[in-house]
Amino acid sequence: MEDHVYRVIEITGSSQSGIEDAIQTAVSRAGQTLRNLRWFEVVQTRGHIEGNKILHYQVTLKVGFTIDDANAGA
Numbered sequence: 001m002e003d004h005v006y007r008v009i010e011i012t013g014s015s016q017s018g019i020e021d022a023i024q025t026a027v028s029r030a031g032q033t034l035r036n037l038r039w040f041e042v043v044q045t046r047g048h049i050e051g052n053k054i055l056h057y058q059v060t061l062k063v064g065f066t067i068d069d070a071n072a073g074a
Contacts, residue, residue: 009063016055035065038065043062045059
């Protein structure tokens with residue numbers, strides 16, 4: 001197995017449908033601008049309530065991605 005170095009960022013996704021959809025929304029959006037996404041960890045869940053109804057689920061994730069090898073192009 002190769003040695004990997006990971007960068008970790010924290011992002012928050014939201015959804016009207018549920019927690020799993022909020023996670024997928026966050027990961028999909030992060031994947032549009034970041035490469036080599038490898039794992040995520042849910043660190044917080046919360047929601048937005050209005051009129052005694054849940055309007056949005058919000059999930060904060062730590063997302064890990066591998067850093068490109070500086071010698072990859074050499």
